[in-house]
Amino acid sequence: MADLSQKEIDKKVSKRLNLGLLNKWYPVLPSYKVQNEPVGITRLSEKIVLWRDEKGNLSALEDRCPHRGARLSLGWNLGDNIACWYHGIELDGSGMIKCVPASKKSSMEGKKIIKSYPVREIEGAIFLYFGDQENPEPCDLALPDELTSGEFSNFLCTAMWNCNYRYAIDNVMDPMHGAYLHAASHSMAFGDKEADMQIVETKTGLVFEKVGQRDVNFDWVEISDTGGIWMRLSIPYRKNAGPGGSFFIIGFATPVDETHCQVFFWRARRVTGWQKDIWRFMYRNRLEELHWEVLEQDRIVLQNMPDNARENELLYDHDKGLARVRRMLKKKAHEQISKLSDKELASAEF
Template sequence: MPLSTTDTAAHIYANGLRNQWHPVAPSASLAPGAMRKITALGEPWLLFRRADGAPALLADRCPHRGAPLSLGKHLGDRVACWYHGVEVETDGTVSSVPGLPGCALEGKKLVPSLPVREVAGAILAYFGDDQHPEPVPLTLPEPLDDPDIEPILCYAEWNAPWRYVMENLLDPMHGAFLHRESHTMYDGDTTAKFRIRETDRGYFFEKTDQRGVNFDWVELCRTGVDWVDLTIPYPPSAGPGGPFGIVGMTCPVDVERTGVFFWRYRRVQGWQRDTWRFLYKTLIEERHWEVLEQDRTMLEAMPTDADQHENLYQHDLGVVRLRRLYWAQAQQQATPATPE
């Protein structure tokens, strides 16, 4: 059931961490007046827009017989189940039972409803548990909350565990090999030393002997939502704005699938903003998708138990740090086993 506190640490680690925000869908995928079924953290949800256009998220389960609400009718600020017409408000309260008006179901909050926010072209939801239902404070990545920075969201769904996608981002060295033939990561040494630099919101994993040449550093940030920030050097021919930045987030869809959210950004204003967007859409975007496809191909080809058959070395310190962080959080969120 959604918001269960009976999951084991292994289940949480595989399906996604609780008590934080996760991106669940691009805004563009949910038109005004529309609703759609999504899966997040291994659970089915109904995402729809209210009458005022704001998004809402309900467990995709009618409280009457358990039928999917996503098969029902959108009625503005409520959804009517197709099976027996039971109507549910955006906060999960049953507002009407047409077959038996005045029955005991009416007025009760029987469907889990999650807090949602829409930012920078994406819909984020807070996934708590029974002990932490109220959302934690959410601080947005600076590039998504700065009027002088132009972010462009790209979304894809990969058939790979969410942890592998995050680990790929905390592994800068793969850029010098997997992406060696790309238009941006062809330069720089194929040997390097790395270090971890702790911050008050996460940590940097960075090369000690090279900067501003390739994929040379990445920062993991935990500000209510987990995200990474990195920059790729760009030549003047790629237009104004200096280095090309990427903010990345993931949504654990289930144990084998991940929603991948990448905001590509540059610091541009005025006519430079228009130039950057034009160059991106007409020339650069296709090249960036080619790079992402290399990541997708590699991660989807890896077996789900790849992390059980590894021999790691110094370049993997960022990955090891991430795993320890996430496993400790999964253990903390799991309900202790009841003694037999």
């Protein structure tokens, strides 16, 4: 990075951070959104096409035909392959050109020109791995018990927000807002509106919590990087909300581009057997609408903040959790930029 000034490096770090960190797994869509037809999406400002084969297995490629750049998502699902609508060129799930129907002896066949994405399906969501040139192979992804243990039952809630994904992370890393923004909402009216806050380091991130107050309201939040960056919080429930104790939320904020994101929130309780059946019935018939109201309150506030809100902030003690997370993410972005060669760095547009 010797050929670039510190100002230029900082600009590229900021750009990378705005677009989203690489070498991570991100949820990109609910699983049900990809069925028979190819689906085009934008995530981390990268245009991507997804499709399923006859067995339901997913493939994900850069949404660009290597011939002349037409969108593959406009084409045909041929099962193992996807065909471009423009000239019928077929590619498999690895991005290899399998057939050029207009030219049976084309030298294009067998070449890999476009990017493919490792893909997994977890608890109703499609996850993609976004690697850089140095780390094209996916890292391991460890997720919390609420998404991996049979002791929990969850519902996935997802929404598009017209704000940068970092505003969504800031929002979750701010437990104090619950007692004000959500004061009239289900289960959010309890607890002190004034509290001391503390940060507790963990092996994979940190917990930000109210001192001396647990199991009253939105009292703590955890953020972890375990191959993907996720957040966890719990909200105590009264007995009339059914079995399962506290209500847990596992959240991801996936960048779409610099001014849009898709949030994923799994809402979970520790229930099995008949208690699971009761919880799922109560959620669908009584609780889900209330939870959407809370999410809408967050969305309205964040979408009405200016894009440059961080440049005109006056933070105080309750913001030290999100401030620490911002530094953590910025450090990760700087590490990714620092590993680029001088040539790659100078030309990087991200």
